[in-house]
Amino acid sequence: MSSLKYLLVGMLLGVVFVKTEIISWFRIQEMFRFHSFHMYGVIGTAVLVGLLSVQIIKRLKAKSIEGEEIVIEDKLYSPSLILGGLMFGMGWAITGACPGPLFAQIGAGFGAISITLLSAVAGTWTYGLLRSRLPH
Amino acid sequence: MLELLKQPWHWAVGGLLIGLIVPALLLLGNKKFGISSSLRHVCAMCVPANIPFFQYDWKKERWNLFFVAGVFLGGWLASQFLSNPTPIQISDKTVAVLQTQGIKDFAHLLPQDIFSWENVLTLRGFFFFVLGGFLVGFGTRYAGGCTSGHAIMGLSNLQVPSLVATISFMVGGILSTHFILPLFLS
Structure with a gap:
């Protein structure tokens, strides 16, 4: 039951993904070709709002509604940020979707994208398999 | 409303x-x-x-x-x-480039010339569904996050590693758009 609230937040996000058209392969093409401000506007605004929210939460030492302390772990430096980042970027341009929009695309009726999602799961699995042999 | x-x-x-x-x-x-x-x-x-x-x-x-x-x-x-009952409005420049690369369907959020069931078992489908998806799944885990985890959550928390990741996403996407996609589109 306690997980249902995350389902609702996810639903809001899915609606926004479709209505701002960021699930569109065309919007991603525009972004990587610098032909439109749209995607930069969406991501830039989201970062700004996120940044302000995180600062407020930290200053107020706010707790979650369940009384849990809010702790955000630092991200660590690693060459994998660049190597993995380049790979994901290439995939993002090809599929026109980062992982979130993949789920929304399928929900919005583009059923064939379930193949892309399955392949993404296979990609994650393969990473897990090869992890110890990859530079990190 | x-x-x-x-x-x-x-x-x-x-x-x-x-x-x-x-x-x-x-x-x-x-x-x-x-x-x-x-x-x-x-x-x-x-x-x-x-x-x-x-x-x-x-x-x-x-x-x-x-x-x-x-x-x-x-x-x-x-x-x-x-x-939305009307077709998506994308940049004329993007439409012009994609037309020269063989895209015909500009009415949907995803071009049906690529992302339809008929294409799944073709070479084009292998590239856009299988290889693309694989790179998304492998790359995000290798980088430790995607647009939400690094670009939005990480940057919101002023994490420099997330900035490195976000720039890498952009560089990979720009290279892929200009040098790899054209090979598989036309």
Whole structure:
């Protein structure tokens, strides 16, 4: 039951993904070709709002509604940020979707994208398999 | 009101709502916005295969699976009840370039010349569905996050590693758009 609230937040996000058209392969093409401000506007605004929210939460030492302390772990430096980042970027341009929009695309009726999602799961699995042999 | 909601939403509205997901998840249960982790949890749940990377209690991360199930349902809701009746308006420049590369369908959010079931078993389909998806799944986990985890959550928390990741996403996408996609489009 306690997980249902995350389902609702996810639903809001899915609606926004479709209505701002960021699930569109065309919007991603525009972004990587610098032909439109749209995607930069969406991501830039989201970062700004996120940044302000995180600062407020930290200053107020706010707790979650369940009384849990809010702790955000630092991200660590690693060459994998660049190597993995380049790979994901290439995939993002090809599929026109980062992982979130993949789920929304399928929900919005583009059923064939379930193949892309399955392949993404296979990609994650393969990473897990090869992890110890990859530079990190 | 419904008519207004059916139109495409302004980037500022979308950005604001996506940005608010960050504090919403923190306040609801100290959860960090991140979507690609769900792919790892699916592996841990369905095919752990004794791989150490998938040996953890995925049930503790169940919220993330509910979250992406919500994204799926939200996509369905928006397409069923808030669908925009007119074709998507994209930049003329992008349309012109893609036309020269053989794209004909500009009416949908995804061009049906590529992303339809008929293409799944073709070379083009292998590139756009299988290889593209694989790179998304492998790359996000290798980089430790995707657009939500690094570009939005990480940058919101002023993490320099997330800036490095975000720049890498952009460089990979720009290279892929200009040098690799044209080979498979036309």
